[in-house]
Amino acid sequence: MGFWERTAGLVPRFPGPPELSEVPEITTEEAVVRAPSGPPLRVRVLVSEGDTVARGQAVATLQDAPGIQLVAPISGMVAHVRLLPGKKLSEIVLFRAGDAVTKHDTASAADASGLRRLMMASGFWPRLRQRPFGGMPAETEVPVAILVTGSDTRPGAPNAKRALEGRTKSLQRGLAALSQLTEGKVFFCTTDADLPDDLGKAPCQVILHGVRHPQGSAGILCHRHCPAGVGSPVWDVRAEDVADLGELLDTGVLPQMRLIRISGEGLLHGQSLRTHLGADIRQLTRRLVAPGPVETFSGGLLDGRRASWLGIPDRQVAVVPAQSRTTARHWLVDALVHMPRPVPIIPTAALTQALGAALPAAPLVRALGAGDEEGAQRLGLLSLLEEDLALADYALGEKGQIMAQVRCLLDRIHKENVE
């Protein structure tokens, strides 16, 4: 990797309080089961309100792919089941109770089809994300490559090395399992500092990248090393999840805990902690949050979504002071500030670096703004998701417009090519 590639990217700094040194393990009193990002999924709910469930027990299955199951992240009682019209899953809320665990039979996971069945039945499948278009892969999809991201360059990300501490064997086992699912390569992408010791035996190609964002972004890595296309999907998954897969294969139990980091200006103290998927963010932040109204986001400071529960792919929680209502402005000031059409972007080095200098940034952003599907595809849109352009969106002060344009174009391309 050359000097220019290594130093590409930006280092956005956000104000925040100092971080507490202890890393507690917290299971929240409430947790939620939700579908992964993407269009709402039609599900068949397997539990009803008041039922007791064990950790890892299936609570819902997809109607169109019955093999793929959504599982309880904690053991407890089903408090609410909320469905949207068309039996689309909104959320299943659980109250914590007991410590029962569901164990899966791993005997049939020696071959690729058995491994797939285990990954779907154990609730691992939603942790995979496919490109193009995002969301979890289809039941029978075979990727051309799998990207394992071992480092997170987003501001406020948890320490990736700490997340994998003492789990090298599980990681190797997980990587070996993943290599059965693709005819192409498994890429393990990380920085020098976060590279786990003794990864040499794992069947993967190690790719080292710089520490500046968005070099560790899966979309930028995908674009650089194995571009995705319609009919040639690429999966990406976090290294911590791959270690969980290795542990699942060893023990039959899929770990639900993960290292996350809570940061932001709305806190008295930041903190890294271990918690489970679908954790209650209000409980996680209760002792950390500063007085006054705040907003909580699941995800990073750049690409987080307002949420009360920790999302499936998220390793960060951001807490920022709630924005006070703006006072009425003079009509002329409003006329100067609020325009019906967005203000055009000016190509600068900041924009180029916000996309890691990996692709022609200004032509891509212009193609997105113009709704030019063909142009955007030609420039690599199919390898990217909204979060990969979050830094460009932030740097240009677009307040989510570029991310919305990416989603709009991806949905349109999906509709034209796949549906």
Place this chain on the structure above:
Amino acid sequence: MSGGIWTRETVAMLLLACFLPMGASWVWYGGHLSVAFLVLMIVYGWQLLFLLARAQAPSLSGVITAFAVAMLAPEHIGPLRLALGVSFGVVMGELVFGGWGRNVVNPATVSLAFLGFGFPSFEWPAFDVPVAWAAIPAVALGCGLGVMSAGLALGASFVAIGASLLGALDGSVVIAAAIAFVLLVADPATAATTRFGAWAQGGLFVALLTLFHQAWTGAAPVQMAVAASLLTSLAVPLLDEATLAAWVALRRRRHGRT
């Protein structure tokens, strides 16, 4: 959740900051601030009209346009002719496309070309050497802040050094070229957006200037620089498209898809 600073107006402010040394030396060596003020009024008059008629946001880039036209416009041209040329450039070169950032050609370049072609009997200005020297900190600041393309500046510099060594460019042309480069060619909204495109644009600007210097009898240095700026701007989409086509072809060969 929150926003960064690299909005259109930030870029315009930074460009203005880059131009300050050049503007100050131009005023110090006899530049007419009254002309700049007149052009500024015309530019913002049109911006106000487009704000009211099309809800199109005005931009600080109007100050840059006014500054560039005031410095490079033919001398003693008179307020009416100047108003006509500036109006044509600002409306047809920028505002009808949707304002700064959506335009293809720099509005100051269009204005100056209009004035040059429409009123050829007026003399083009000549600059003192210190004004041209001020182009160096302007480019250095612009490239350092990332609002000007370093490739563009390097491409122009390499070709200029080569042409000068061959004796194809003289001092007066280099002075005019430096000023026109900063004010007209380096505009990030209309400059090439690809790496090779930027190098090629810089090189093309100086190559055209050299050609004009050798073959255009009787033309003033600023006139040649404006003409080279206009032609280079028109070639930018082609340079970018060619670069992108090559980039896509390379990726297809390496990965089988883009």
